[in-house]
Amino acid sequence: MREGTRDGSLKQRIRLATKEDIDALLNLEKICFKEETFPRRQLQYLLLKARSMVLVTEIDGNIIGSMIILLRKNILNARIYSLNVHPEHRRKGIAGSLMDTAFDILEEKGYKKITLEVGINNQAAQNLYKSKGFIVDKKLSDYYTNGDDALHLTRKL
């Protein structure tokens, strides 16, 4: 679907995920989020049945980045549900490229807006989203199971 990175030194490939990717996706989830990970069945559902779009980034055939986007019937708003990059591959533009790819696909499909929630203490992700044009529209108190607050962000497509 898309190859290369911002400095051209890494051979990354971004593509839509398939059901064969489930183990690699679960593994990446576990590495990125030690506390809350998706149960296999939920991920299976997102990959196969739900109105969702799952993008992965591969380097040398290994999945090192993933992004899950939820879509709803007849509603032109998309929601980023999950975004992970393997710790060894961070700060190389992997998440940024996944987002750019998602924006292109969603724009082409006619989507008008994209939203997401980010932990109030997740400065890395907040910086990323800000650099991609998202703006904070509200604070969500007690959003996560550990009691942490979140920010709700939006971006026009």
Ligand SMILES: CC(C)(COP(=O)(O)OP(=O)(O)OC[C@H]1O[C@@H](n2cnc3c(N)ncnc32)[C@H](O)[C@@H]1OP(=O)(O)O)[C@@H](O)C(=O)NCCC(=O)NCCS
């Ligand atoms: C947040 C995350 C997805 C970023 O992935 P990434 O591939 O490293 O991000 P990029 O390299 O595309 O970074 C783009 C910009 O985001 C910001 N950013 C990313 N990581 C950052 C960090 N650790 N500290 C500060 N800013 C950061 C920077 O502005 C960066 O641009 P720069 O490198 O030119 O300064 C990754 O750290 C991750 O998987 N974290 C754990 C899971 C998570 O928190 N997901 C988001 C849930 S809402």
